[in-house]
Amino acid sequence: MKWTKWHGAGNDFLIGDWSENYTEAQWQALIAKISHRHFGVGADGVMLVAPAEDKNFAARMIYYNSDGSRAAMCGNGIRCFSAHLHRTGRAREGLFTVLTDDGPKEVALRVADEGYQVKISMGAAIFAxxxxxxxxxxxxxxxxxxxxxxxxxxxxxxxxxxxxxxxxxxxxxxxxxxxxxxxxxxxxxxxxxxxxxxxxxxxxxxxxxxxxxxxxxxxxxxxxxxxxxxxxxxxxxxxxxxxxxxxxxxxxxxxxxxxEEIFMTGPAVAVAEVETLAAF
Structure with missing residues (x-):
């Protein structure tokens, strides 16, 4: 299985393509294994690129913590995810929208001399x-x-x-x-x-x-x-x-x-292409 290693301000991730051949339980077990720093590739989290039924979205982001648990959203993760979409030809530089489990997130992606700079509309904070x-x-x-x-x-x-x-x-x-x-x-x-x-x-x-x-x-x-x-x-x-x-x-x-909508801007850096073996 092929992955790309990314980091956003040192928060590191593996990004790969979702497949219906795996159940949710199988994905969680696999992700916990490959995220391990010593027995796997190592990552703070893993994102899967899934198709979005609504064509207004560039893709759907499915996010997992390194222990395999699912999370609705990751700020550094979505910057890397957005840059990954651009790098793999699935999004253009400029404005587009990514669907997350926390809802749609608007992205402004710029390719600068120093690499990707990505601004994300994070939505409003909730205190309730x-x-x-x-x-x-x-x-x-x-x-x-x-x-x-x-x-x-x-x-x-x-x-x-x-x-x-x-x-x-x-x-x-x-x-x-x-x-x-x-x-x-x-x-x-x-x-x-x-x-x-x-x-x-x-x-x-x-x-x-x-x-x-x-x-x-x-x-x-x-x-x-x-x-x-x-x-x-x-x-x-x-x-x-x-x-x-x-x-x-x-x-x-x-x-x-x-x-009072929150916007975050920061880097996204591609580190390596990785292919995990059948044992995973």
Whole structure:
């Protein structure tokens, strides 16, 4: 089976073609195997290019975390997916739309000297607890105290494509992130688990984000997490409408328009062509 290895700001993916010859359970098992860093090819996530019945869409994106679990959306992933469509002749430079499990996403793709630059319309953030979902008697989780492993964090929960928790942390200590990340991901307040974003504000137009991804662990970047972190602080009046988001793998440019729709721009880089053997 043939795959292309991509990364977006260090968040790495395998992209291949969907086939009806595999059941959903078989896809999940296969993806968990090939995503393994030592026994497979290695990736934070895997995307399948599937046909979209509606010709208004360039293709349908099916996304899986590295553990084989399905997710509705991936911000860095859809940038790579869009560039992959262009690279394989299935989309032209400029504007087109990709269908995801989180709905249609508008893409503006540019081929520059330094490679692909892709802007994605990420939609609006959702704070309603039942739509994230979050167990909260307040109807939302905005700047609330949440205790885990004996420590209390100030957190905000929201959905930008997928569920996210924004946790402010002054010192990005990897040991603490690896300890509290999975504990927060699996906290009983989040019935479908949650992506955990540790955030440090650098100025009124810049933040730094490290994400512990649901189903993937610590990654170099998370596009939806960067957008969620930006919007949580913007919504609280602490960030300007447009901001730079520094992640371990690079920088993403994010802004909100007058309707509070979120837009993200960043790179997409093709790394290698890969063919997995029959054992997979």
């Amino acid at each position: 607890a039942d739509q994230i979902p979050v167990l909260s008697v307040q109807g939302s989780m905005l700047d609330e105290n949440l205790e885990v492993l004996g420590k209390t964090f100030k957190v905000t929960a929201l959905k930008v494509g997928v569920p996210h928790l924004v946790v402010e942390m002054e010192d990005f200590d990897e040991t603490r992130i690896r300890r509290f990340g999975p504990a927060l991901e699996n906290h009983p307040a989040f019935p479908q688990k949650i992506n955990v974003n540790f955030v440090r504000q650098l100025s009124d137009s810049a933040i730094e984000v490290v994400t512990w991804e649901r189903g993937a662990g610590l990654t170099m970047a998370c596009g939806t997490g960067a957008c969620a972190s930006f919007f949580a602080l913007y919504h609280a009046g602490r960030l300007t409408r447009s901001a730079s988001v520094k992640v371990p793998g690079g920088t993403l440019d994010i802004y909100a328009d007058d309707r």
